[in-house]
Amino acid sequence: MIRADVADRRDMRDALARAEARFGAIHGVIHAAGVAPGGVIQLKTREMAEGVLRPKVAGTLALLELLRERRPDFVLLCSSLASILGVPGQSDYCAANAFQDAVARSRADADGPFILSLNWTRGSRWGWRSTAAGARPPRGPPRRPRRGRRDPVPGGDRGLRSSLHQPFPQLLVSTVALAPRLARHRGPERAPARDRCPRGPVPASAARAGGPLRRAA
Numbered sequence: 331m332i333r334a335d336v337a338d339r340r341d342m343r344d345a346l347a348r349a350e351a352r353f354g355a356i357h358g359v360i361h362a363a364g365v366a367p368g369g370v371i372q373l374k375t376r377e378m379a380e381g382v383l384r385p386k387v388a389g390t391l392a393l394l395e396l397l398r399e400r401r402p403d404f405v406l407l408c409s410s411l412a413s414i415l416g417v418p419g420q421s422d423y424c425a426a427n428a429f430q431d432a433v434a435r436s437r438a439d440a441d442g443p444f445i446l447s448l449n450w451t452r453g454s455r456w457g458w459r460s461t462a463a464g465a466r467p468p469r470g471p472p473r474r475p476r477r478g479r480r481d482p483v484p485g486g487d488r489g490l491r492s493s494l495h496q497p498f499p500q501l502l503v504s505t506v507a508l509a510p511r512l513a514r515h516r517g518p519e520r521a522p523a524r525d526r527c528p529r530g531p532v533p534a535s536a537a538r539a540g541g542p543l544r545r546a547a
């Protein structure tokens with residue numbers, strides 16, 4: 331494992347070079363670095379907000395710049411539904427994820443790697459370490475889900491794979507029906523028809539049209 335600050339170009343240049351020396355060409359990159367949101371907006375400082383923005387804004391830009399010459403098949407940005415639905419008090423975190431969504435969408439037609447922003451639902455039971463909120467990480471190794479308890483994102487690994495077989499630059503992952511949440515958030519009259527959440531899986535015709543794994547085949 332190599333430790334590096336994703337927002338630090340020198341760190342990342344070195345990390346990529348070492349990864350290539352060990353494994354060969356880089357075919358895909360998953361950018362999952364993030365700082366958990368926390369605190370209430372009245373108590374947020376500039377430093378706290380910068381800490382949340384740094385990996386997702388400066389980090390995404392640094393990574394894409396360093397990958398420009400390498401041209402991997404895909405770059406997957408681990409965004410959050412927070413950028414779509416909002417989270418009370420977490421404007422920094424919502425903005426950081428919205429930035430990743432915007433990067434993926436704005437480069438959809440550009441030459442370069444397929445960039446996908448995957449808006450994960452909040453589901454990990456041990457992922458967040460929010461010191462700002464005063465939460466502490468659980469001690470010891472991650473526990474297996476208790477019997478009868480569902481995985482945070484059922485079929486998440488399969489979903490991750492299939493997300494790379496489709497052409498859209500942004501996908502929303504939700505463990506509950508998303509359309510009503512979107513409607514509640516936006517107000518039905520403000521949701522233009524073309525933005526409404528499609529029901530069911532991506533149509534096969536759309537899936538056939540693109541996606542990096544198809545392009546690479």
Ligand SMILES: NC(=O)c1ccc[n+]([C@@H]2O[C@H](COP(=O)([O-])OP(=O)(O)OC[C@H]3O[C@@H](n4cnc5c(N)ncnc54)[C@H](OP(=O)(O)O)[C@@H]3O)[C@@H](O)[C@H]2O)c1
Pocket residue numbers: 334335336337361362363364365366384385389408409410411449450451452453454456457458459
């Ligand atoms: N878990 C969820 O429910 C959820 C939901 C929606 C979206 N997401 C997104 O999915 C991603 C992963 O979530 P997670 O739950 O796995 O988070 P996590 O357990 O808190 O891990 C985040 C990792 O990012 C690293 N990191 C933070 N700033 C960095 C930087 N500047 N350079 C390099 N690494 C940095 C942290 O390193 P250190 O260990 O050194 O601090 C940590 O290992 C995040 O981007 C998050 O926004 C997660």
